[in-house]
Amino acid sequence: MRATLSYLPLVLLAVAWEAIARLNLVDSSALPPLSKVGLAWVDLIRGGELVNNGAASLYRGSVGLLLAVLGGGGLGLCMARWRLLDVFVNPLVELFYPLPKSALIPVTVLWLGFGDGSKILLIFLGCMIPVTIGAYNGARGSDHALVWSARSMGANRLRMMWDVVVPSALPELLNGIRTALALAFILLVSSELIVSQQGFGYLIGYLGSTGSYEGMYAVVLTVAFLGFAADRIYQLFIQWLLRWRD
């Protein structure tokens, strides 16, 4: 009951949308009624366009993000452990951290073309840095006493990394991954919007350019919902992963 009440404003917005469109307060092509958007969504699912393009997008997004988590997490942990690596790589991380990642879109296309490869590379490059920083800060903050005691107990480096450093770096690492998750959606959709022949972004642009605005709204709302859902699911995952902390 409380949950319904707290989400009531969203329902109100939806009703207002429908009413504004039905009463023709604005041009119906600029704002088609929500009910028609819903019908267009069903059509897109039936026709397979949404499923096919969505599958392409989700594949690119998940592979890119996975590589970023592995690469960035590994790099961050190593930088925190080995000072020399830290001294020489940190400046590069700092240099690329503020780079607006969208600037990489034309370059990844230049290297790998219009298919999956360029999107995966873009998401990998764009999402790696926040993960690296999360892992680095987390591991640096890890309790030195823990590390020493583990070392005195004869744990080797790799073992110690896994048993001591990774768990204590986890909260910040997971936060970095959350930033990366949001960034992955942004980069995925925008690169597909600008340079692609498949995917959610492509479908949005294509439907928009052919004047199928109901369909365009349907895909936009789908992407927005997926971004929201991914974040919520990830947060639940974090809670489950960090349950030992409380």
Add this chain to the structure above:
Amino acid sequence: MVAAMARLDDTASLAAAEAQISRDAARRLDIAFRGGAGIFSILVLLIAWEIFARSGKVTAFMLPPFSAVAERIYADAIGGELWRNLWVTMFRAITGFAIAAVGGIALGAVMARSRIVRWFFDPIISVGFPMPKIAFLPIIILWLGLYDVSKISIVVFDAIFPVVTATLAGLAGVEKELIWSGRNMGASERELMWQVALPAALPQILTGLQVALPIALIVAIIAEMAMGGYGLGGAMMSASRFADSRGVFAGIVEIAIVGYALIKAMALIRRRLLVWHQETAERH
């Protein structure tokens, strides 16, 4: 440093001051070492780029040498094109960011005070924050056309969420005693907000702004790439259409420098604004 100098009068703490100075010196040496290593790393990267590009393993279309890219940036700077594009992109990103900052703080403050406003916006913010709002770009184009208004609007739309959430969190974290004592001293609600609550929430608000700024830049460049016209993003796209790889890479370098400068400037502003705050004091 200043603190150390001030203490010199006090002969009793002379020894402590000396220790402080030597610690400062050691830290400065460390900073110098790190700075040197940083420049070294960046140089290595640039040289590696140059050598790899000239090795014949890649074509100049895939990766033009850094020297050619630098030459191109220089030529664009002399020709004035660079400044025109830079100005337009900055105008869009900063205007959007400023509107998002003012609007976001205002909305956060109102939400913190009014239960109804909060009830209405809470779900919208919490659902809207993690959404990839860039997907709405074609809809914004549909509504507002292709000029600056739509480009700035999408920047605001994307950058406002972290500001609102940070303001809310910051205001929620202000200690109750601070508010009570302010109220006891006869401050009005408006004075409480402006003189007690907002300054106390400032560190978190600034964090929100620091999250919003890179978002504003990313989105401004995407909007330019998608809509064309002037601007660093538009220039990159147009260069890529004409298979002008130097132009594409020049764009990356220019955008990287701009991003770096803006984000460093923001960090500097933060330190200035929070001179009084514990967080800054710890660094001195």
Add this chain to the structure above:
Amino acid sequence: MRGKIIATGIALLALAVGWSNIGARAEPLKIRGAWVAPLANLSSVWLQKKDLAVHFGQSYVFEPVRYAGTPPMITAIANNELEIGNLAFSTLPIAIENAGMDDIRVISDDFQDGVLGYVSNDFQVLTDGPIKKIEDLKGKVVATNSAGAGVDVAMRAMLRKHGLEANRDYTIIEAPFPGMKSMLMEKKVDLIPAVLPFMLDPELKKNAHSLFDMKAAIGRSQFVMWSARKPFIDAHRAALVDFLEDSLRILHWYLDPKNHEAAAEIASQLTKQPPERFGWIFTKDDYYRDSNLMPDLDALQKNVDMTRDLGFARASFDVKAHSDLSLIQEAAKRLK
């Protein structure tokens, strides 16, 4: 750091690509061909008549791919995502001179513009809009399908003749051809390129009219031609000749007046519009196509030189040296 990542990424991808290729060893050659506008580009209606293609599935398979314009094809060719690009007269020099792909060869005609008695691409404004002459475009937004494309370069050339420079005097934005009509009708832009089949849209015809056409802008042009890279041609010559032979068969079928109704029916299915609208296809109301798919290299040379003179390509080159018409000639010979 970045170099390594890129190298690793490329290596990973190369591995993935290599993987997918292993299984395909014994299969017929896969030829991907680009198209931009439905019906206008032969590739877009090729598969609909693949029943005529005797070698299809034997020595090769053909896979048409839609692009928003010809410039992205350059990147696609460079990345082995596309075998036959239908490059325009402007994107050929951009690919050869700017991108340095010196091994690109013109292998056949797709269609030509400005040939007497045939249709020329049009540039249109709203009939009751503010633009009465080209000079009125100062400070306005004009649409293009893709910067550097054939229609784009022709449009810039025409505006330059009237003292207007892109980005200085007017803004260019990109939109795919199917979306041009709504861009103009919703007044988001003031000038659109109207190409076939979109220029015949009834709503557009009612509300818009021509400001100038491409013939007036640049004269006769070898507008688009099929182009492939030399190593690919050398490696798969026999299969390519088979492909061109089948393409000629298909083109001849479309050009044959007695197939006109069936062709209109295909166009109708493709564009989801009534067949009555397609009286024009493959007639004199369509673009000019050489019935032997032979490109007009003299016209092309002039177009390429002009593209350089306008500053869009770094240099010009000998078009004949960058053509290999022996394949299409051999294919034509087989049909006799």
